[in-house]
Amino acid sequence: MAGPTGLIWRRIPLSRFSGDSGCGIPGVGVRGTAAAAPLSSTARSRRLPLTAPVPRRIAPSSACTRSRCGPFHRIRSIRVLTGCSTSSIASAKSSCSCANRLKSSCRDIPVIPSDPVGRRKNTSTSCNDGLGSSLVEPERVVDADDLERLAKLLTDKRQLAEQYYARACRLVGQAQATPLAAMLRWAGETATELGNRAAIVRAAEKGGDPFGALSEFGLSTAIGTVSGQDRTRLIKDLKSVINRNEAARPEQRAEAIRKFFGKLTAAERSSLAIEQPDVVGRLDGAPATVRYAANRLLIERALAHEQKDLAALKATDPKSPQVTLLEKRVARMTEFLQPRVTGDGRSVPRQFLLFDPAGDGRVAEVFGDLAKAEHVAVMVPGITNRLDNYQDLAIDAQTLITDPDTKKDLPKTAVITWLGYDTPELGDSVLQAKAEAGAPALHSFRAGLEAAKGAKFALFAHSYGTLLSSKALQQGTPFDSVVFMGSPGLGANVKSVADLKLAPGTPVFAMRAPGDWVSYSEAHGKDPAELPGVRRLATGHSSGHSQYYIPNNTALQNLQTILTGDGCYQSFLGSPELDDEQFGASAAPVLVKELQSRVPQWKVGELGAVFESAIKSALDGNADLKTKAAQIWQALQKANLDGYFTKEDIAAITAKTLAASGDLIVKRYMTMSLPAPQ
Structure with missing residues (x-):
């Protein structure tokens, strides 16, 4: 089993907790006199944490007959050992005929100092610790349930010992009863520690390092206090709580979750994070640090799972295209x-408010300190964004939060990448279905965010993400400023800023770089850069569809200005004519609309897939109208869509497209030969 291992614990015979032994606390006689000094704080601090890997289970050698060997072959999760020294255990290992196998399987077992209670001096293989034990080897293997039962037994007997302590104080005075008080503290601390380790082992059985995940974000690891x-x-x-508020508005649902977690102790919040990471990790309204820990645990488990899948696939089908995909996902x-390295070289843990490896994967990552942030940007990406290529989105976020002068994170600022929906590929990007499905998730996510009091939230949407964001805004998702970049349209119903149903005075901006054919297509309505009430911003030397976040550029400077509220943004001052911006751009929306009008709605997705290669070539700057026309016709035939287009249709579409592009293009392409339907 991967994950944390148990600590080699000093065995305490259960017989010492019976009522016949007096107060029931180890080392305390029938008359309440202390027979042993309690575990000092120094000794306690020397105990090794429960973080080393669990030794693998092995079968004993047929030639091995020594009694000392057998127990080592039964290692499973938590082992309760006799109170023998490190040298005694080493001696037991080396005396076994399968010593080499023992060394490989047991070398990672941490051993506490040989004399944790200041009493045991014997380091021979015959251990006499005064507690009735004489065996060197582990007596038995216990699991999380055993540890919990032992912890409960300690707690119950401690309550009985408290009565004896009170009686001792009355009979001999508090000063004389001090050893009993120390032993009571020992019992309470030991019970808590046993409970902690039991809970961690229980969670670790599912994979990952729960203790490490909690510690990484400063959460309580005292989960053993939760029974x-x-x-x-x-x-x-x-x-x-989740079920009762399932149909409520996102704000009401998030508030109910906040109140629920607000009533929990720190240990209870930690317990939920490691017991229910798949629920808590994506739970809008839960504390951010609790979600960070839960998602880290999910990432560890998913990574281990996909590493196994990758190894198996390489062994059986190394040339499969899935190998490359899995390699990229494992790399992400x-x-x-690994820590995120900031612009000034600091290493900080990566923080995820969402992680789901299913399908193409869903991720939401926080850059900066969200709890202290006064300025927060939520980045919503568009088509073809997935877990395997998430590094591109993360680079954009890192660039956005980096101060160009100091190279540090912008002060009091956080940037969040929200890849919280199933993004379309080029083919199905002509459909609105994934935007409609993702909009409620963005609304819920925004409702669950908590930053500094009075923080301002900005929405930075790109490509298909602008369509999704438009629908989320119309549902009442609150943002203090909005920027649309490279938008294919905000929906046919959006004719102006008023249709977005924003709070009065909310500024709305748009960017369209030269050569951004996604914007020119207007596949989902008017480009917001052309809408009344939208302020179009300059993009500097950005070009194409994916250069809005490049460093040392006007577009990035505008985004940082809107995010922080510092400085002045630069408006677009170029020609309003599309063809002045990009030759042939005015033909794109005409072509898209003409093609869509001739295909049934339920076939539009297939039509988009037909044009996918042509769109990719156009985005890459390899557009040749005559060649593309031939390729499109061949693709229509291959997809059995040619029946929706006659020779006259092709001619009419071509004529309208050329007419929309002006006399220059008409003269240039009027004589080109188009492929005739067969």
Whole structure:
């Protein structure tokens, strides 16, 4: 089993907790006199954390008959050992006939100092610790349930010992009863520690490093204070809150989640993060740090799973295209677990408010300190963004939050990448279905965000993400400023800023770089750069569809100005004519509309797939109208869509497209030969 291993623990015979031994605390006699000094704080601090890998299980050698060997072959999760020294255990290993196998399987077992209670001096293989044990090898293997039962037993007996302590104080005075008080503290701390380790092992059985995930974000690791019954109750209560508010507005639902977590102890919040990471990690309204820890655990588990899938696929079908895809996904998840290096060289843990590896993958990452941020940007990407190529979006976010002068993160600022929906490929980007499905998720995500009091939230949407954002805004998603970049349109119903239903006075901006054919297509309505009430911004030397975040450029400077509210943005001052901006741009929306009008709505997605290669070539700057016309016709035939187009249709579409492009293009292409339907 991958993940944390247990600590080699000093064995405490259960017989020492029986009522016949007096107060039931180890080392305390029938008359309440202290027989052993309690575990000092120094000794406690020397205990190794539960972080080393669990030794793999091995079968004993047939030639191995020594009694000392057998128990080592039964290692499973948490082992309760006798109170023998490190040298004794080493001796037991080396004396076994399968010593080499033992060394490979047991070398990672951490061992506590040989004398944790200041009493045991014997380092021979015959251990006499005064607690009735004489064996060197581990006595038995216990799991999380055993540890929890032992912790409960310690807690119960501690309550009995408290009565004896009170009686001792009355009989001999508090000063004389001090050893009992120290032992009571020991019992309480030990019970908590046992419970912590049991809870961590229980979570680790599912994979990942829960203790590390909690520690990474400063969360409580004292999850052992949450009993099994309390864990069950917490999970039930959380599900109840979620179900009761399922139909509520996102703001109401997020507030209900906030109130629920606000009533929990730090240990209870941590417990939910590692017990229910798939629920808590994406739960809008839950504390950000709790979600960070839950998602880190999910990433660790997904990474381990896909690494196994990749190894198996390479062994059986190394030439499969899935190998490349899995390699990229594994690389991304590996990067997620590494620190983010800021512009000034600082390393900070990566913070995820959402992680779901299913399908193309969904991710939401926070750059900066969200809790202290006074300026927050939410980036919504468009077509072809997935988990395997997420690094491109992360680079844009890092560029956005980096101060160009100091190279540090912009002060009091956070940037969030929200890849929280199933983004379309080029083919199905002509449909609105994925924007409509993703809009409620963006609304819910925004409702669950908490930053500094009075923080301003900006929405930076790109490509197909502008269509989704438009629909989310119309549902009431609150943002203090909005920027649309490279938009194919905000929906046929959006004719002006008023149709977005924003709060009065909310500034709306748009960017369209020269050569951005996605914007020229107007596949989903009027380009927002042309809408009344929208302020079009300059893009500097950006060109094409994907250069709005390049460093040292006017477009990025405008985005940072809007995000922080510092400085002045630069408006677009060029010609309003499309063909002055890009030769032939005015023909694109005509061509798209003409083609869509001749195909049934339920076939539009297939039509988009037909044009995918042509669109890619245009985006790459390899557009040749005559060649593309031939390729499009061949693609229509291959997709069995040629039946929707006659020779006259092709001629009419061509004529309208050329007419929309002006006399220059008409004269240039009027004589070109088009492929005739067969």
